[in-house]
Amino acid sequence: MVDLVVRSRRVVLPGGERSASILIESGKITAVSDYDAPVAAGSDVDLGDTALLPGLVDTHVHINEPGRTEWEGFASATRAAAAGGVTTIIDMPLNSLPPTVTTDALAIKQAAATGQCHVDVGFWGGVIPGNTADLAGLREAGVFGFKAFLADSGVPEFPPVDAAQLAEAMTAVDALFVVHAEDPDHLREARSSAAYADFLASRPQDAEHAAVATAIAVARGSSRRVHILHLSAASALPLIAQARAAGVRVTAETCPHYLTLDADEIPDGATEFKCCPPIRDTENADRLWEALADGLITCVVSDHSPCTPDLKRQDTGDFAAAWGGIASVQLGLPVIWTAAQGRGHTLADVVKWMARRPADLVGLRGKGRIEVGADADLVAFDPDEEFVVDAQALHHRNPVTPYAGRKLRGVVRTTWLRGRTVTGSDAGGRFLKNSKEN
Structure with a gap:
């Protein structure tokens, strides 16, 4: 029985x-x-x-509670995840207040989440200037690794680190380090504009390329694992391939929006499409799909990063002023499946990218697969079955998504x-x- x-x-x-x-x-x-x-x-x-299918594993979700719970919270985010077939999420250390950069901050976040989670939840810790001494305690407390930004994160309480500070952190604790790879020296000031092309020009592929090179160099010097978050620039793929061939422990992920949305089709003023790094063109997306099929990109995760509608500046359509983030934790599976089957991929491929490999990335061997013991x-x-995305019917807190009106x-x-x-x-x-x- x-x-x-x-x-x-x-x-x-x-x-x-x-x-x-x-x-x-x-x-x-x-x-x-x-x-x-x-x-x-x-x-x-x-x-x-x-x-x-096995429940999906999304290792890149910004829940924002406590502190910015009006952007998103544990109850709404995990309800949306479950509705989208996601049964495990790993929460990013920002944009909550306080950010998860100390064990005390982790305890505050877990207290806020208690009794609110409809799926299983793990946590990333954060690397910021000056918190190297806190990393071992966070690791002992159960975080799955540490996130670092090499450029401005968008929130002042989570400043970026440089190569030396990242190396110091990697030396301090044996863990997985996940990196938002954009180089500040290659970013350009985004001028106030409703034109998506102007925003895209401010964050060129060179910025990702240079930051990926930095992350790889630090990983090579420390012998630690490094994972490139939300890769958008296909130009960085050869760097990753060469590093892996040389024995550097580097992996990379991408997101549904980079695989399925086209910069050339984003209307001016449509700030719901703003994210960092940015959505690029279809030729770039084709190369990301090839890397995904070849296993160079290992997984697809949401980077669910919502905010309140006013912060998207939909009233002015100003890309420079708008918050950068895509809300998609509920929609990742149908978005990817719709595109994948059109490219000849199978459900087994989607499960590999969105369940098993993300679980393996963070060491959750009992998740993301249908097998005895899991x-x-x-x-x-x-x-x-097809449906048209109704933003008002989604479970995440604020009804803003670039997929609104799209048939999936x-x-x-x-x-x-x-x-x-x-x-x-x-x-x-x-x-x-x-x-x-x-």
């Missing part, structure tokens, strides 16, 4: 897609059996031709967290901590 069995003719397993039944007991997957295997279960769910985090996903393919029907259906009313998520593997 097991608690639950979920059957589907399209289960995405580590070895590929096939019909199967998934047996679940005490929140864990205990067996993967034939689709029609007789099972004594407290509940037996037959999805038929609806696909069954957490029973599952998603019933209809890959063929793929609908999440049900999300299970450790074998329990996530309804949005019962906050059953847990806090996660790093493992020795990370």
Whole structure:
């Protein structure tokens, strides 16, 4: 007798897609059996031709609570995540107040999140000038690694570090370092303008290229792992490939907006498209897709970074003044699936990019896969149904998204967290901590 069995003719397993039944007991997957295997279960769910995926793992989410909870909070962000098939998120150390740069700040953030999480939540720590002595304590307290900016973060309480300060941090603690890679010396002042082309020109590919080179050089010198966040500039891909071939432990991610949106189609004044680094053209996106297919880019994550509508300056359409961030944690799966299938990719590819590899990045070996011993985090996903994005119907706090009005393919029907259906009313998520593997 097991608690639950979920059957589907399209289960995405580590070895590929096939019909199967998934047996679940005490929140864990205990067996993967034939689709029609007789099972004594407290509940037996037959999805038929609806696909069954592992819960997605999003390692790049800005929740902002406490301090800027009006931008986003744990309840709204994790409810949106679950609605989008995401069952694990790792929260970035900014833009909350205080930022997660000390153990006291981590405790404040966890207290704010307690009882509000609809999915499992882990935390990144932050590297800023002067907090090197705090990193070991944060690591011991369970953070999954440390985020650093090489350019202005956009908030004064999280200043950037230079190469020497990043090297000092990497030497101080053995952990994964994740880097916002834009070089301030290559950025140009964005003048007040409603033209997207003016904003794009202020953050050229050279800025990413130079910062990626810096991050790689520091990682090579320290022998630490470094992960390039939200890579937008395809010009940096050869640097990453060369470094990996030389034994540097460097990986990179990208985001749905860099893979699916086109700078040439962004209307003037449409500040909901502003993010840093910026959305570039389709030729650049094609190269990112190639790197994703080749495994040079390892995963796709949201970089969910919302704010209140007034901070997007939609009244003036001024890209220079608007907050830079894309709200998309609920939409990443259908956005990527819509584009991926058009390029000949499969659901198994999407699961690899958005579930297994992000889980592996942070050492969560029991997440992001359907296999015996893993957490029973599952998603019933209809890959063929289409819908039009209604920003007002999304669960994140503020209804601003560049995907509004876009027709997407793929609908999440049900999300299970450790074998329990996530309804949005019962906050059953847990806090996660790093493992020795990370």
